[in-house]
Amino acid sequence: MINEGNDRRGFSGYGHSAAHPSLALIKYWGKADSVENLPATPSLAVTLGGLKTETSVWISRSTIGEIRADAVFIDGVLQEKKRFKPFFREFRKLIGKKMPGLDVFSIKAESSSDFPASAGLASSSSGFAALACACNDAAGADLTREELSALARIGSASAARSLYGGFTSLGKEKKHAMQLFNENWWPEFRIIILELEKGPKEISSRQAMEQTRLTSPYYNAWVNDSVVLMSEAEAALRDKNLEILGPIIRKSYLRMFATMFAADPPVIYWKPVSLGVIRLCEKMRAEGFPVWETMDAGPQVKIFCTENEAGKIISRIETEFPGVRTRVCAPGSAPV
Numbered sequence: 001m002i003n004e005g006n007d008r009r010g011f012s013g014y015g016h017s018a019a020h021p022s023l024a025l026i027k028y029w030g031k032a033d034s035v036e037n038l039p040a041t042p043s044l045a046v047t048l049g050g051l052k053t054e055t056s057v058w059i060s061r062s063t064i065g066e067i068r069a070d071a072v073f074i075d076g077v078l079q080e081k082k083r084f085k086p087f088f089r090e091f092r093k094l095i096g097k098k099m100p101g102l103d104v105f106s107i108k109a110e111s112s113s114d115f116p117a118s119a120g121l122a123s124s125s126s127g128f129a130a131l132a133c134a135c136n137d138a139a140g141a142d143l144t145r146e147e148l149s150a151l152a153r154i155g156s157a158s159a160a161r162s163l164y165g166g167f168t169s170l171g172k173e174k175k176h177a178m179q180l181f182n183e184n185w186w187p188e189f190r191i192i193i194l195e196l197e198k199g200p201k202e203i204s205s206r207q208a209m210e211q212t213r214l215t216s217p218y219y220n221a222w223v224n225d226s227v228v229l230m231s232e233a234e235a236a237l238r239d240k241n242l243e244i245l246g247p248i249i250r251k252s253y254l255r256m257f258a259t260m261f262a263a264d265p266p267v268i269y270w271k272p273v274s275l276g277v278i279r280l281c282e283k284m285r286a287e288g289f290p291v292w293e294t295m296d297a298g299p300q301v302k303i304f305c306t307e308n309e310a311g312k313i314i315s316r317i318e319t320e321f322p323g324v325r326t327r328v329c330a331p332g333s334a335p336v
């Protein structure tokens with residue numbers, strides 16, 4: 001909130017937010033508009049209760065003509081300005097409309113997550129969702145949930161979904177996400193996050209998506225097919241039927257990667273251990289376990305299952321892949 005305090009240049013505002021990442025069951029991959037950052041495919045996701053990003057924002061008024069000094073620190077490290085420029089531009093545009101007196105100001109943000117950033121664990125979704133909410137809080141702007149979701153989308157389209165708890169969707173070419181079911185709707189649903197590899201990904205999802213769109217002969221087929229998968233998945237989710245939902249989840253991530261593998265040069269996020277876990281999931285399914293894996297822009301594997309099975313699945317993974325870090329998440333809430 002804004003404090004009309006002792007800042008002699010007018011006021012300074014402080015805001016804070018904590019947001020959970022959004023993990024897609026049906027994947028978004030490809031942009032319909034790279035400036036507006038509109039997704040070419042619809043996505044369906046769950047907000048991950050066990051992981052979070054916390055962000056603090058300070059805004060201070062600067063005088064006309066003074067250089068705006070935006071700075072974002074993640075775990076104390078100053079980030080490249082380019083990554084955040086479109087987001088801050090959009091935030092200023094929104095604020096300009098709602099609060100005409102606050103059109104020139106500087107922003108400083110400090111963010112940290114309780115899970116590794118930029119490693120394919122969806123840190124950009126919780127990161128931009130928390131940033132949008134903390135900026136809103138700092139300015140006292142009262143942006144609506146839809147406005148916040150659309151603002152977060154400018155930074156990272158998956159972040160639009162992190163503005164809502166439970167199960168969410170972001171439609172094809174849509175500006176903001178929506179909630180399909182809240183976090184209490186399927187209480188037995190669990191997500192096991194496997195941290196298989198440390199270190200940042202080799203190519204950003206933004207760059208990889210463009211490479212796929214421009215060079216993969218399968219890209220259009222992927223975009224068209226994802227609409228079909230989305231409606232099948234929504235129906236299975238409505239019935240809380242993991243037996244039907246699971247194979248659709250698997251089709252979505254494997255078809256997404258098939259388009260990436262076919263790009264030129266190919267985009268390959270997988271590591272040998274990722275494939276090892278995929279094979280283990282296949283084996284467990286053959287033994288009757290309802291386990292369904294997915295992957296994102298990185299080597300980590302995430303597994304969907306029910307609460308009853310989570311313990312058995314984890315001990316199996318720990319036996320076959322000693323040293324792998326596992327975390328179990330239930331569907332999480334909206335940012336606070």
Ligand code: PMV
Binds near residue numbers: 024027043122124
């Ligand atoms: O929102 P971005 O740019 O981090 O891209 C997310 C892409 C995937 O994680 C692979 C899929 C998704 O829908 O979250």
